[in-house]
Amino acid sequence: MRILLVEDDVMLGESMVASLSRRGYTVDWLQQGNGVELALNTEEFMAIILDLTLPDTDGLEVLRRIRRAGHQLPVMILTARDEINDRVKGLDGGADDYLVKPFALEELLARLRVLIRRRSGQTETTLEVGALTLSLVNNEVQYQGEPIKLTKNEFKILATLATQAGRVLSKEKLQQALHGWDDLASDNAIEVHIHNLRKKIDSKLIKNIRGVGYIIENS
Structure with missing residues (x-):
């Protein structure tokens, strides 16, 4: 199962790639937001894990662009922004889930499984x-x-x-x-x-x- 990770923090990105790979996922990692649309137009992923604070553009704008382009795959926002207003903007902008840093890996994995199950039309584990x-x-x-x-x-x-x-x-x-x-x-x-x-x-x-x-x- 192939995941697109968009995260500019190198240490966190490397840790997530290693952890997800050990759990059977194939992870492609971008450190900027402007490459996301190209990746989605040329490749196929089961889900996106998207940081909001990126060096070249705001993650919410990336999210809005990919939804306007018609991409329907699940998007999990991963961010240090923990205000209710930020969460509402993310979910209203087209995100399927929202996880605040710092987070537990097991929670990330569980939420990711939920997104993949929903995409596959399943409700069980x-x-x-x-x-x-x-x-x-x-x-x-x-x-x-x-x-x-x-x-x-x-x-x-x-x-x-x-x-x-x-x-x-x-x-x-x-x-x-x-x-x-x-x-x-x-x-x-x-x-x-x-x-x-x-x-x-x-x-x-x-x-x-x-x-x-x-x-x-x-x-």
Whole structure:
């Protein structure tokens, strides 16, 4: 699951990237606000974590611009501004959640899971697609009630497909979900990961739409 982090504090940004990555997220990090629209126009993310105090522009203006452009992905504001008026402006400006610094990592992770579940049309802490169940808390998978052991990359690919069930995702989109902007990560292994997922779970679970990509159907 790929997240866009917009945060100019280097120490906090590095800590968040490391912590989120350990929990199975792929995180792309911007330290300024003016690159956000380009990133959203060219890449695909499950959610944005957006600081309000940025060196080049106000985070609320970034939020207004991306909403005016029609981007509907969830946005979590992360800021030291803790006045009620600031929170109201953020939520009225199009944010889905608002977290004040300093914050506990576990709370950030929990709120992020809520945003992703809502986007996927789920309300529970688990994501269910047919006989497939994914825990977004523990990164655990069950199929037809039986636990399935997956590697970190296999879980990322499966979660990306499951959170967008019914939609065909290209190999490029899956590569981005796996590696983000890491240019060093060339992945001809998407097919290998898909092959292993089919062996571990069900050969019919992930369908290949020839020349287009892969899909997990809703039922």
